[in-house]
Amino acid sequence: MAVQTARRAEKLPGGRVNLAGRGSALGDRAFQGIAFAFAASILVLIVTIFVVLFVDARVALAQEGLRFITGQVWNPNESIFGALPYIYGTIFTSLIGLLIATPIAVGASLYIVEYAPNWLRAPISFIVELLAVIPSVIYGFWGLAVLAPFLRDRVERPLKAALGDVPVLNALVEGPARGRDMFVAGVILSIMILPTIMSVAREVISTVPGTQREGMLALGATKWEMIKGAVLPYARGGIVGAAILGLGRAIGETMAVTMLIGNSSTKISWSLLTPGYTMASAIANQFADANSAVHFSAIIGVAVVLLFVTGAVNLVARLIVSRFGGDTRATGI
């Protein structure tokens, strides 16, 4: 209070408002420069990564042309490099992960935002976020020791028994159930991307305006009807964005997938039991023992494709989240 009066008094004698002065302009400009330098260095880094990868991949890309992403044969010994099976493996496992993780993430987010008592919210969120800090290789070990045998005995075999003779659907369970395959990789991915999807979904759900919820309640809706009728439709766009963000994470995931996906076949098949590769696991597996320059270059080529795909997926996700995620939509006037 006293300070304010003092300030007021200061300008009174002059009788006019004084806005001139340099104040902290110098410090401002210096800081602006430093911040710009940091931002620019990130840009330079990204450009450098792209350039280096392209240069290294040039030999293989020039040799294969478009066949690099449409060819189904990857045979370093005969110098044939068609990366389609890897691309397929990436998409297949990521989609399995997404299909499992999204409903769980949305359900858990709804529980946290709409139902959980206050004291339980932070602990649940904390535990889910813990999933994000567990190193990939630990997921891999846990997958090998616990998840893979469990899924093989409790899911894959019963599923095979159930669907084996059903026309069309039996394609999903073709081949022996070994516990090193697309399905196991997809399940481990679903756990790993859960925190990503959930943190965004929770944010999106909790920013659904109170006026929307209350509008539904005032019509005589139960809590679940309110969620179904007002919260989920409003949050839909943001939830889709969250899922795609999770997809971006799943696509690039390397270590755990490499440990669980089998890495033994380049067959393109609908079967969940196919042992295969993703782009990332193929790179990790072959990088060390590439014995020709063109093989090495082809592996870098896969990295380029991977980078483009993750980049595009993340971009789309961010666009969707920023479009639908916040409170930006015009609901009022």
Added chain:
Amino acid sequence: MSTSERRGRETATIETAQTGIADGRGMAPASASPAEMAQAAQEKAQVREVIEQKAGGGVSLVAEGVNAWYGSTHAIKDVSMTFRANEVTALIGPSGCGKSTFLRCLNRMHEVLAGARVEGKILIDGQDIYGKGVDSVRVRRHIGMVFQKPNPFPMMSIYDNVIAGLKLNGIRKRKSEMDETVEHSLRGAALWNEVKDKLKESGASLSGGQQQRLCIARTIAVEPEVVLMDEPCSALDPISTYKIEELIGELKQKYTIAIVTHNMQQASRVADWTSFMLAGDAGYGQLVEYGRTEQIFTQPQDKRTEDYITGRFG
């Protein structure tokens, strides 16, 4: 209140409505062309027709010693007042005196906020909505609410917005019945003519005033007995405000209406009864005076009411 008594009151209010309160507003847009005036008259006839078809009228709502808290903040204290059947009661008072809080107690919306608590009785047609075994969801079907900021559901079409309340609780109607309800409710909210050709468009595609009438349409689609309105016109332009005031004048034939407003003229135009609330030094809001609107505005009994309506504070 007995049924016959209610009937009697109903006819009485219909008469008042017809003999002028609804027409005698000083606010009608002066520059309307003959065609516009004809359309407005037609619209009004439609509204009246729809409202007269409603089975059953409004019922009275009686608040007895209502207290409300936000956590440990005591927001309103010992408010008792009556909302008479088929009449409009306005709540006025300076910002922060607890008008919205009180209104939200009337259909159990207060308790949806974390930490919010209510004590006291609110009787609808003699039954306490805070009584044992009363389901808040059922209460809200009988006591509808229109909010300050129009809040249509943006992901739903205009059509679906109107029937949003009807789809709840597993009520399934045939398509033709739904169509009928939609038209009926939109006519009842004086919106039909403006939206009948774009029922499939998003509810958010309308103007603010249209959105607010859409919200009224969706409220009356479930045929509550009481409609609560919290500053329904504060975000609207004068013409939209005028339309909604007209609508309130018609709606009260079959609905009991409570309206919070900061606009003194609005209260005197639409309300039969007015109550003045004030938050004293203790911080909680209390009822200062309640009476017929003319009386409150022409000869207030309490000095504080007089000061407020003459603009001396608040």
